[in-house]
Amino acid sequence: MSIRGKAAIVGIGETPTDRLGGKPGEPRKSTAEYLAWAARLAIEDAGLTKKDFDGQGLAAIYTTNHSQPFWPEEVAAILGITPGVSLAGGNGGASSVSLLGHAAAAITAGLCDLVLVIAAAAPFSERGGHRGAHGDTRDFEMPFGVMGPNCKISFVMSRYMHESGMTDEHFGKVAVTGRYHASLNPNAYLRKPITIDDYKKSRMISDPIRLFDCVMPANGGKAYIMTSAERAKTMKKPPVYLLGWGECNNASYGPRYRANPLITGITQSGERAFKMSGVAHKDIRCLNLYDDYIPVVMIQIEDLGFCRRNDKAFFEKTDFTFKGDLPIQTSGGMINCGQPSTTGGMLHVIETVRQIRGEAGDRQVPNIKFGISTGVGAVNYGKNFGCTAAAILGSQS
Amino acid sequence: MAEEKVAKKPLPDVTPVNQPFWDGAKASKLMMQKCTNCSTWVFPPRPVCGDCASEKLDWVQVSGTGKVFCFTIIREVVGTALRGFAPDIPYVTAWVDLDDGPRLCSNVIGCPVEQVKIDMPVVTVFEDSGDGITLPKFKPA
Ligand SMILES: [Zn+2]
DSSP states (O other): OOOTTTEEEEEEEEOOOBOTTSSTTSOOOOHHHHHHHHHHHHHHHHTOOGGGGTTSEEEEEOBTTBOOTTHHHHHHHHHTOOOSEEEEEOSGGGHHHHHHHHHHHHHHTTSOSEEEEEEEEOTTTTTTSOOOOOHHIIIIIGGGTOOHHHHHHHHHHHHHHHHHOOOHHHHHHHHHHHHHHHHTOTTOSOOSOOOHHHHHHSOEEEETEEGGGBOOBOBEEEEEEEEEHHHHTTSSSOOEEEEEEEEEESOOSSOGGGOOTTSOTHHHHHHHHHHHHOOOGGGEEEEEOOOSBHHHHHHHHHHTTSSOTTOHHHHHHOOOSTTSSSOBOTTOHHHHHOBOGGGTTHHHHHHHHHHHHTOOGGGOOTTOOEEEEEEEEEEOTTSSEEEEEEEEEESOO | OOOOSSOOOOOOOOOTTTHHHHHHHHTTOEEEEEETTTOOEEOSOOSSOTTTOOSOEEEEEEOOEEEEEEEEEEOSOOSSTTGGGGGGOSEEEEEEEETTSOEEEEEEOSSOGGGOOTTOEEEEEEEEOSSSOEEEEEEEO
16 A cells, blocks of 8 residues: 555645844743644645644654653643644654655554644753753764764765765855845745855855755744545645655665764655656656755755765756755755754745745745755764655645 | 854763773874774774674773875864864864774865875874873874
């Protein structure tokens, strides 16, 4: 039994993102408030009411300050619903895309016919909560001055530049494209267009990672609602079907003690998603790829098979804008919309839905039927991502 | 809470699992875990092998020579946990692939940051933190 086309996204909700609450006098909103807000928006978008979710599915994504084992129950309590199927997202930034498959499986198996997938975080408002480093980070990275993910991805980027010959020009082009799309997205946070020169002048933080390579933490909440293909046809908004899906955790290319960090588990996740969907690469008109950093977007384009490895010429000649050859990051990505912890990745699901519905306004990709969204999470010691997931969405089941 | 005058650098928690690594470093030896069941290297230290899940892990001394696989030049302190590194900026943190062992993350010291290159041969130097922990770092071979 395949889940292909058996479930569809019928509601999306995205609160504005902000960075308020860190300074005295700034308004503070808690994770609970962002959760309630995002749920309200998604439920309204789907033309449902909160009552419809009693006895149905609720999928809550663990978030930085709220990782207690009973988080899905606490989210149900915050939202005031009594779910009959409880799912959790434990794949960090990949969770939103992972849960597309898990929710579709629950629906296809008849466990429920609605799933609300939700995440929120308020790292600025709730900064008080201590989050200590642990494990490998505490014992084998911090003593050597590894400054968090900026540093960890700069290792990958340094090797990527060495093997591929990619330069500022290539990374800058992807950064400029993302910001251009953000300038056309009223929900984006950084909306002033930039040039390649601005990218090159942005300051080095963890060389070769520059400021304009990096995602920015934010407060915010996001949610989406899935239902069965049958019920989807009766709903308020045009259904966006899940056609292909794959996830892959703990991938290693080469020995685990010396893995190739330039290939990620998106290679396997993507392959499974393409195989399930039967959709050809040429028919995918929109790539919304997890973007904690610019080079991560580029490596995923290679992982997904849209070009060869280290294909400099491809990155030079391809128009990645919404009206171009291969539109990517049409929302502006998390880099320009902000990353509320593990909620951030849901941006890429929501944007693909908007594009396929034809709701993307000034950045609408013309004639789009299919799009792909990815998520990644956990940057592991001496490797790249521990969690990966990919999903192909489309307007026809 | 009053700010400490000189911010300290974070040090590892020495645990039963990783203790042989840190004891080795104190004795100027680079010790690594190897699985006796499947012969793979295991690093960072683990109670079970990450490949075959065997608990039969040995500690062996490695030569301490290797090559820089990739590196970053840290030019800015991000956050507060690592503000003790501020006086060292700019400094190099690298993944070093050992000639006879696994990959590890450490600093390349003993040369200007501009001289560090990918594939550069390096050798271990043991640096006493002054707080009971010796850190294995690397210098150009
Ligand atoms: Zn083993």
